[in-house]
Amino acid sequence: MYKYLGFGLHIASEIECPELMPSNFEIADVTIRIGKTPNNIANEDNAKIPFSSINKNEYLLDIQNICKYYAANGNLIIAEPADGTDERSIRLFGLGVVMAAILYQRNLIPLHASGILRNGKIILFTGNSGAGKSTLIAHLITRGHQIFTDDICILNSDITEKTIQGTASYPMIKLWDDAVEQLDNDLFTLDFKVRPKLPKYGQFFHDRFDTGDYPIDKIFVLNPDRYATEISLKQMKPAQAFKLLEQQTYKNHLITNTLTRKHHYSLLLRLAQTTPVFEITRPVAGAPVTAIYDSIRELI
Amino acid sequence: MQHHKIMWLASYPKSGNTWMRAFLSALLGDGAVDLNNMKSDGIFSSRAIFDSITDLDSRYLYDEEAKSMLANVYRQLAKSRAQLNIIKVHDAYENDIYNKPIIPADVTFCAIYIIRNPLDIAGSLSGHMKMPIQDAVDMLLNPDSSIAQQPNNRNKSNQFRQHLSDWSGHVEGWTNNIPFPVYVVRYEDMLNNSMPTFSELLHKIDWNYPKETIMQAIAATNFEALRNQEETRGFAEMDIPGARFFRAGKTGNWKNELTSAQITAITTKHWRVMEQYNYLP
Numbered sequence: 001m002y003k004y005l006g007f008g009l010h011i012a013s014e015i016e017c018p019e020l021m022p023s024n025f026e027i028a029d030v031t032i033r034i035g036k037t038p039n040n041i042a043n044e045d046n047a048k049i050p051f052s053s054i055n056k057n058e059y060l061l062d063i064q065n066i067c068k069y070y071a072a073n074g075n076l077i078i079a080e081p082a083d084g085t086d087e088r089s090i091r092l093f094g095l096g097v098v099m100a101a102i103l104y105q106r107n108l109i110p111l112h113a114s115g116i117l118r119n120g121k122i123i124l125f126t127g128n129s130g131a132g133k134s135t136l137i138a139h140l141i142t143r144g145h146q147i148f149t150d151d152i153c154i155l156n157s158d159i160t161e162k163t164i165q166g167t168a169s170y171p172m173i174k175l176w177d178d179a180v181e182q183l184d185n186d187l188f189t190l191d192f193k194v195r196p197k198l199p200k201y202g203q204f205f206h207d208r209f210d211t212g213d214y215p216i217d218k219i220f221v222l223n224p225d226r227y228a229t230e231i232s233l234k235q236m237k238p239a240q241a242f243k244l245l246e247q248q249t250y251k252n253h254l255i256t257n258t259l260t261r262k263h264h265y266s267l268l269l270r271l272a273q274t275t276p277v278f279e280i281t282r283p284v285a286g287a288p289v290t291a292i293y294d295s296i297r298e299l300i
Numbered sequence: 301m302q303h304h305k306i307m308w309l310a311s312y313p314k315s316g317n318t319w320m321r322a323f324l325s326a327l328l329g330d331g332a333v334d335l336n337n338m339k340s341d342g343i344f345s346s347r348a349i350f351d352s353i354t355d356l357d358s359r360y361l362y363d364e365e366a367k368s369m370l371a372n373v374y375r376q377l378a379k380s381r382a383q384l385n386i387i388k389v390h391d392a393y394e395n396d397i398y399n400k401p402i403i404p405a406d407v408t409f410c411a412i413y414i415i416r417n418p419l420d421i422a423g424s425l426s427g428h429m430k431m432p433i434q435d436a437v438d439m440l441l442n443p444d445s446s447i448a449q450q451p452n453n454r455n456k457s458n459q460f461r462q463h464l465s466d467w468s469g470h471v472e473g474w475t476n477n478i479p480f481p482v483y484v485v486r487y488e489d490m491l492n493n494s495m496p497t498f499s500e501l502l503h504k505i506d507w508n509y510p511k512e513t514i515m516q517a518i519a520a521t522n523f524e525a526l527r528n529q530e531e532t533r534g535f536a537e538m539d540i541p542g543a544r545f546f547r548a549g550k551t552g553n554w555k556n557e558l559t560s561a562q563i564t565a566i567t568t569k570h571w572r573v574m575e576q577y578n579y580l581p
Contacts (some may be wrong), residue, residue, distance in 0.1 A: 048376050051354045051369075061355060064369055065398075097355050129357055130456055176454050197362055199452045227534060251355065 003028070005211055007099060007110075008154055008167035015079075015087050019095065019172045019202060021209050030075050030102055032094065037070040037080045045256045056257050059101035061093075069098045074105035089195050095170065100152075100251040107260050109155045109267055110250040113219070114173070115166065116140050116300070117148040122166045122214045123300055124153055126248040127222030132282075132289065135179045136222070138203065139289040142185045145300070147205050148214075150174065152250055155267050156213065163215045164271045171209035172202045182289065219277045220296060221248065224284045231282045231295045241277035242268055302384035305409035306374060307505065308344075309388045312470045313447060314424035315416035316487040317388055322526060323490075323498060324386060326517035327509055333520050335529040341381075344370065344389035344403075345448065345459040353377060359455040366460055368396040371404040378407035390447060392465040393473040405479040410505060413474045416487035417579040418467045418566050419554035426557075427547045437562045440467045441569050467566075468573040486577060488551045494518045 001012045004020035012028035047053040052061045059071040068080040113126035114133040125133045149168035177199040180188045192202040245268045311317040326333040347358045353373045425436040439445040449461040483504050489497040
């Protein structure tokens with residue numbers, strides 16, 4: 001078994017996962033196996049046959065002709081790849097939606113966000129896929145900022161239950177080839193394709209990966225808007241912030257457990273009430289990352 | 301009979317698909333239509349629909365993988381929504397890499413195929429895509445042409461790549477030997493002979509509306525009305541910055557737009573289908 005740390009969890013895996021942080025432990029929180037997945041699950045709450053079905057403790061996903069996944073009890077992932085599926089593809093989906101199901105089964109809340117660490121606190125950048133989260137934090141790295149996480153940040157409360165903290169997912173940023181070109185910096189390379197025929201490249205930062213929990217200082221929501229003609233920034237009121245954060249909770253339709261849903265709302269409510277949330281609205285095209293950086297540099 | 305089914309609004313781009321959608325939407329909205337809030341259910345190639353049904357981030361899928369899942373996506377969509385779903389589609393009617401049709405016939409109520417004179421499409425396409433008219437002519441001639449394709453298959457667009465085929469290939473693909481009813485409507489008839497054309501179509505799809513409502517819907521969605529809406533409030537589906545979706549809306553404009561070489565190229569390549577639909581000059 002390979003042993004890793006990712007999403008704040010000890011992960012044992014039958015396949016090598018270079019994206020994750022190597023670790024050592026006796027008891028795994030989550031085990032990834034390659035094997036046969038069940039054909040169906042009992043008492044499903046929501047079935048989107050033939051793609052997925054879910055109940056309180058199990059999730060079944062069939063990415064046709066690529067891989068089937070079974071995630072159960074917050075501690076087991078079984079992947080059943082189709083003939084010819086490469087390991088990078090198995091990991092890409094496994095560490096995304098399938099891991100999200102595991103996190104919800106463990107009552108953990110993943111926010112769709114990338115982030116930097118500054119003065120012992122996290123600044124998060126959230127937004128839909130394609131909003132520019134990864135490109136922005138990659139640019140922040142070139143400005144000397146310390147990378148914390150890409151794509152997913154796991155939310156939790158500290159021991160006093162007053163402060164909302166974040167945990168990083170794993171030490172890799174995913175960038176399209178044109179973003180690597182736009183960044184034009186030796187730190188970013190076209191060496192590691194996340195899937196063999198996709199021009200999206202993993203950028204490892206294992207040497208700087210911080211596995212601690214840190215309070216969240218600020219959140220920026222990236223919003224590409226087809227009607228926007230310039231970049232604008234505004235601070236959200238808590239009610240608006242709550243709504244935006246709810247939308248940006250990663251694959252939140254996978255929350256089936258009432259307790260987890262309550263926990264989700266309670267975390268987001270506290271986060272929206274205690275943390276400044278800003279919306280960065282930008283034109284869909286013609287808003288270079290440097291200009292977005294300029295709009296927020298005073299705040300970070 | 302129409303519940304849990306899909307009615308496809310199929311066409312080559314710039315052939316009147318949005319107009320048809322606006323008309324049906326106006327009917328469902330008691331004669332009024334808001335261009336940015338039409339009562340239809342999206343486009344076949346939408347990543348948002350695909351992602352919500354599959355749980356996946358489709359940006360990580362190869363084009364051919366996503367294509368091969370689309371039939372099941374729309375089976376699930378039809379199953380999950382009780383009403384008749386109206387879905388726009390520009391893709392050529394074809395098979396996926398596993399040799400199965402990308403359009404699921406088992407959940408299809410029918411398709412409305414909107415056809416327009418390719419000589420007029422050229423100018424409209426050129427205006428919409430902000431490309432030289434010769435490129436639009438080449439698109440109509442090229443069996444490999446597609447829309448929403450991004451450089452190096454980057455998958456950043458909010459729609460999947462849509463293979464169109466050439467114009468004749470698109471028409472014939474959607475109208476020959478299809479395993480569900482396909483009702484063909486000519487753009488030119490929608491424009492010049494609106495009432496009988498729309499009434500006949502509604503009769504075919506078994507939508508019963510009083511004549512007055514149909515007239516209201518036609519008036520609410522005539523070209524000027526839709527263009528005014530786009531000018532005053534914008535059109536959220538328009539994805540080319542600075543271009544206008546509703547341009548001229550005329551027939552026969554090609555006489556002012558195309559060179560004789562371009563006219564010859566289109567009519568030589570497409571004469572058989574053009575003749576069938578009375579489009580030859």
